[in-house]
Amino acid sequence: MASKKSAQKFENASQLIQRAVELRYFSEKSPAIPYHWVRGSNPLIVIVGDNAGGKSFVRRIFNALCQKNHIEFMGISMEGRQGVSMAPWLALVYGDESYQSTGQLSVSTVLGGIKTCTSRCEERKPHVIFWDEPDLGLSESWAAGVGVAIRDLTQQVTSSTRAICVVTHSRPLVRELLPVNPHYLHVGSDKAPATLKEWLTRKVRPRKIETLGKLSHQRFTKIRKILKECDS
Numbered sequence: 053m054a055s056k057k058s059a060q061k062f063e064n065a066s067q068l069i070q071r072a073v074e075l076r077y078f079s080e081k082s083p084a085i086p087y088h089w090v091r092g093s094n095p096l097i098v099i100v101g102d103n104a105g106g107k108s109f110v111r112r113i114f115n116a117l118c119q120k121n122h123i124e125f126m127g128i129s130m131e132g133r134q135g136v137s138m139a140p141w142l143a144l145v146y147g148d149e150s151y152q153s154t155g156q157l158s159v160s161t162v163l164g165g166i167k168t169c170t171s172r173c174e175e176r177k178p179h180v181i182f183w184d185e186p187d188l189g190l191s192e193s194w195a196a197g198v199g200v201a202i203r204d205l206t207q208q209v210t211s212s213t214r215a216i217c218v219v220t221h222s223r224p225l226v227r228e229l230l231p232v233n234p235h236y237l238h239v240g241s242d243k244a245p246a247t248l249k250e251w252l253t254r255k256v257r258p259r260k261i262e263t264l265g266k267l268s269h270q271r272f273t274k275i276r277k278i279l280k281e282c283d284s
Contacts, residue, residue, distance in 0.1 A: 060120050065095045065215035065235055068180065072113045076278050077106075084274035085109065088244035089237050096206045096234035098226060099219045100251055102259075104268035105240020107219045109275060111182055114217065118180050123214060126168060128161050129184035154189030162186050162198050166205050173210045182217040192224040199228025206232050223252050240271070 062068045069089060077084045085106035099107055111127055118125035165181055172179045183202070187195035199222075206216055220226060230248065238244035238251065245251040 060117060062117065062121065062214065064211075065097050066091055068114060068117060068215050069097060069235060069237060071117055072110065075113065076282070077109070077113070077275060080278075084271065084278055085239050086242040086244075087237065087239045088241075088246075089235065090247060092233045092235040094206055094232045094234050095209060095213055095216050096202070096229060096232060097215055097217045097237055098229055098234045098248060099217060099237045099239065100221070100226070100248075101238050101240040101244070103264060104271055106271055106275075107239055108184065110237070110239060111184055111217075111219070114180060114182060114215075122178075124172065124177060124179040126165060126179060126181040127184070128165055128182065128186070155191070155194060158186055158188045158190055159194070159198070162201060166201060169205060169209060169213060169216070173208075173212045176210075176212050178212050178214055180215045180217065181213070182219075184219045185221070186218065187220055187222040187225050190222075192222075195222040196224040196228050199225040203229050203232055206234075227252060 060071050062071050073079060073087055073089065078087050099110055101107055108129070111129060115125045115127055162183065165183060165186075169179065169181050186198050186202070190198065202216065202218060202225075209216070218225075218229070226248065230252075234248070236248040236251070245254050
C-alpha cells in the first residue's frame, strides 16, 4: 500500500486537483466544500463559485500539497495585499495602495507573476502559481486583458509549471481563458453549472446580503470540525 506521503504526489494540474478533492473536506458524504470538476487539457485551473464557497480554502490546500512535495507555491491573494501594512517589504510584490490604484496593483501582480513563472521555467524549478481574484478593481475590458495575458502564459510554460490557478468572479476574464480548455473547478455548491460555458451564461439571481456572514460561518465550522478530528 502506498504511503500517505506518496499518495499526495502530483506532477500536473489534474493530479493536483485529484489530490485535493480526495481529502475529507471535499470527499465526505456531506462535504464541507461541495465541488464540481470538469477536466481540461491544460495546466490552467479556473476556480469559481459564490462567496463563502471555499475558494480561498482551496488555495490553502494547494499550498499545503505543494509544501509536502517540495514544490514552490506562488500565492497571490488579498491576504498578501493586506499584509503590506504589517510587512512593508511585501509592497515589492503587491505595490502600495497609498499612491497606486487597486486596478493598477492588480495588473502589476499579474505581470509580476508571469515574469516569475517564466523565470522558474527557465530555471527548471517546479512551481504552482495561484492568482486569487487577479481582476480586483479592474473594469471588464481590463479584466479581459488579464485573461488574455494568463491565457498566453499557459501556452508558453514548460512542465516545470505544475499548475496555473485562477480564482475569479469575472466573466470577461474567464471568457478569454476558454480557448485553451482549462480545468473547471466549481466549489461551494452541489448545483454547479455543468460546464464553464454554462457558468458564463448562467442567470444571476440576487441574494440577501444579510445571509453571507451566516453562510461563511457555517462553512468555517464544517472545515474546523474536520481539522480538529484530523489533529486528534
